[in-house]
Amino acid sequence: xxxxxxxxSEIPMYKQxxxxxxxxxxxxxxxxxxxxxxxRDLATQLTMNHNTVAKAYQELEREGVIxxxxxxxxxxxxxxxxxxxxxxxxxxxxAMRKIIxxxxxxxxxxxxxxxxxxxxxxxxxxxxxxxxxxxDEPGGR
Amino acid sequence: xxxxxxxxSEIPMYKQxxxxxxxxxxxxxxxxxxxxxxxRDLATQLTMNHNTVAKAYQELEREGVIxxxxxxxxxxxxxxxxxxxxxxxxxxxxAMRKIIxxxxxxxxxxxxxxxxxxxxxxxxxxxxxxxxxxxDEPGGR
Amino acid sequence: xxxxxxxxSEIPMYKQxxxxxxxxxxxxxxxxxxxxxxxRDLATQLTMNHNTVAKAYQELEREGVIxxxxxxxxxxxxxxxxxxxxxxxxxxxxAMRKIIxxxxxxxxxxxxxxxxxxxxxxxxxxxxxxxxxxxDEPGGR
Amino acid sequence: xxxxxxxxSEIPMYKQxxxxxxxxxxxxxxxxxxxxxxxRDLATQLTMNHNTVAKAYQELEREGVIxxxxxxxxxxxxxxxxxxxxxxxxxxxxAMRKIIxxxxxxxxxxxxxxxxxxxxxxxxxxxxxxxxxxxDEPGGR
DNA sequence: GTGGTCTAGACCACC
DNA sequence: GTGGTCTAGACCACC
Numbered sequence: 342x343x344x345x346x347x348x349x350s351e352i353p354m355y356k357q358x359x360x361x362x363x364x365x366x367x368x369x370x371x372x373x374x375x376x377x378x379x380x381r382d383l384a385t386q387l388t389m390n391h392n393t394v395a396k397a398y399q400e401l402e403r404e405g406v407i408x409x410x411x412x413x414x415x416x417x418x419x420x421x422x423x424x425x426x427x428x429x430x431x432x433x434x435x436a437m438r439k440i441i442x443x444x445x446x447x448x449x450x451x452x453x454x455x456x457x458x459x460x461x462x463x464x465x466x467x468x469x470x471x472x473x474x475x476x477d478e479p480g481g482r
Numbered sequence: 483x484x485x486x487x488x489x490x491s492e493i494p495m496y497k498q499x500x501x502x503x504x505x506x507x508x509x510x511x512x513x514x515x516x517x518x519x520x521x522r523d524l525a526t527q528l529t530m531n532h533n534t535v536a537k538a539y540q541e542l543e544r545e546g547v548i549x550x551x552x553x554x555x556x557x558x559x560x561x562x563x564x565x566x567x568x569x570x571x572x573x574x575x576x577a578m579r580k581i582i583x584x585x586x587x588x589x590x591x592x593x594x595x596x597x598x599x600x601x602x603x604x605x606x607x608x609x610x611x612x613x614x615x616x617x618d619e620p621g622g623r
Numbered sequence: 624x625x626x627x628x629x630x631x632s633e634i635p636m637y638k639q640x641x642x643x644x645x646x647x648x649x650x651x652x653x654x655x656x657x658x659x660x661x662x663r664d665l666a667t668q669l670t671m672n673h674n675t676v677a678k679a680y681q682e683l684e685r686e687g688v689i690x691x692x693x694x695x696x697x698x699x700x701x702x703x704x705x706x707x708x709x710x711x712x713x714x715x716x717x718a719m720r721k722i723i724x725x726x727x728x729x730x731x732x733x734x735x736x737x738x739x740x741x742x743x744x745x746x747x748x749x750x751x752x753x754x755x756x757x758x759d760e761p762g763g764r
Numbered sequence: 765x766x767x768x769x770x771x772x773s774e775i776p777m778y779k780q781x782x783x784x785x786x787x788x789x790x791x792x793x794x795x796x797x798x799x800x801x802x803x804r805d806l807a808t809q810l811t812m813n814h815n816t817v818a819k820a821y822q823e824l825e826r827e828g829v830i831x832x833x834x835x836x837x838x839x840x841x842x843x844x845x846x847x848x849x850x851x852x853x854x855x856x857x858x859a860m861r862k863i864i865x866x867x868x869x870x871x872x873x874x875x876x877x878x879x880x881x882x883x884x885x886x887x888x889x890x891x892x893x894x895x896x897x898x899x900d901e902p903g904g905r
Numbered sequence: 906g907t908g909g910t911c912t913a914g915a916c917c918a919c920c
Numbered sequence: 921g922t923g924g925t926c927t928a929g930a931c932c933a934c935c
Contacts, residue, residue: 412920727790835935
């Protein structure tokens with residue numbers, strides 16, 4: 342399953358779904374135009390209520406990540422116009438500042454932190470490459 | 483005031499205090515051994531309930547960032563050991579992964595992202611240097 | 624094609640058809656007595672289920688906009704009487720009130736709003752005039 | 765009660781709440797900084813489930829109309845920065861076009877339509893003036 | 906006391 | 921079959 346949700350986490354389940362779908366798209370496991378599971382199927386797979394999945398899907402649609410088509414299903418959005426681009430860039434910087442502060446408290450030097458970030462990034466890119474290869478190879482996925 | 487709290491933010495106020503204190507320490511505005519305002523003073527300054535400040539201080543102590551000394555007050559810890567080092571490193575990596583996913587959805591390339599991170603980091607280091615200078619100059623702060 | 628339908632819109636497709644047919648009549652692209660495409664033809668052109676088109680046609684007939692003649696086809700009504708005149712006038716006023724409230728939230732003054740309404744109205748009348756001219760010219764569709 | 769909701773309407777109740785709150789603000793019955801009823805109080809008053817009110821309030825907050833302050837309550841927003849200004853202006857024009865088409869089908873002339881719009885607008889402004897007077901007079905409201 | 910999340914289950918509009 | 925809305929009621933975090 343490409344989506345893991347932990348009910349006992351302090352992050353609400355519907356937010357975990359949002360993050361998980363975004364991550365799956367970023368890793369190209371889901372691609373523009375792909376069909377997502379129906380609200381009720383995903384709810385069954387994750388053993389949760391369908392309202393929780395619906396809430397996540399509605400938020401994802403509001404953010405322009407997916408499209409809900411009445412009576413047909415849910416699809417990864419094709420148009421990549423990004424709403425609230427500027428706010429989101431600023432939020433990204435904010436998240437980076439929090440990381441920097443935490444790194445300081447863990448006694449990491451600037452170099453340590455940059456190395457760590459690059460390591461996480463190339464791990465991530467590596468995983469993404471695998472998925473990409475899987476999906477492209479003959480008979481893949 | 484070195485600490486700003488926004489009641490209408492979606493981030494709980496006690497967490498804003500925690501983040502703010504950590505940032506102040508990381509920027510060396512507060513240094514090991516410095517005395518923090520009392521719970522009630524800080525609550526008055528921030529116009530909030532003292533229970534909220536108390537909760538933040540308790541959490542900061544639990545993380546080893548500050549020390550509550552009965553009858554004397556609250557002080558920035560002289561950091562000997564960092565508790566939960568491994569969990570916190572993993573949480574740091576997790577936060578980085580979230581940033582990477584969000585950067586992808588904003589159509590940033592890997593290079594863009596690395597540049598951005600370095601820019602935020604050197605801005606931050608710049609600010610820190612200023613504070614450091616301020617604090618060192620005679621009659622500083 | 625004089626009728627555009629967006630499946631991913633939040634407005635149901637059958638309502639988009641209703642609105643589109645009404646707009647085409649108001650703009651005199653379709654005139655009293657004109658034949659409309661059959662349910663199945665229109666469904667094919669718009670790549671949708673014929674039940675959806677049928678539902679739109681039934682509603683349009685109920686409103687007295689078109690006439691279904693068994694075995695002959697569907698025609699734009701030669702409007703003799705408008706059913707539900709009073710309810711529809713009241714619904715019109717309601718729609719106007721919603722516009723007024725939204726205009727307020729967009730910080731538009733009364734004058735701005737009236738100007739905007741007049742501008743939209745004369746744009747619309749302008750388009751209508753063009754269609755009218757097209758339809759009248761020799762060989763004109 | 766300044767807010768009426770009709771359960772049997774085809775408009776979902778949570779949307780009726782959204783429209784009602786916006787109308788109350790536009791009519792200055794509710795003013796920036798005013799406290800709204802709590803989620804649960806309003807639900808009781810309207811004899812509906814608190815989740816329905818919560819959904820409406822969350823949407824209103826997302827639109828920047830109100831502010832939800834944790835543990836304290838819900839308030840009419842003070843900052844009037846309007847998000848999605850351009851889209852909302854375009855949606856307004858769209859709503860106007862629908863009105864124009866419907867007016868045509870009701871055999872209203874352009875002049876009739878403009879008169880009607882102005883009449884609705886001045887009625888509305890009249891009501892607003894009354895509320896305004898009520899709220900300002902000594903011991904008012 | 907305040908809003909937020911979630912479930913189990915119902916009913917509905919649309920395709 | 922698809923998503924959307926709503927209820928009754930539980931539990932939770934925050935202030």
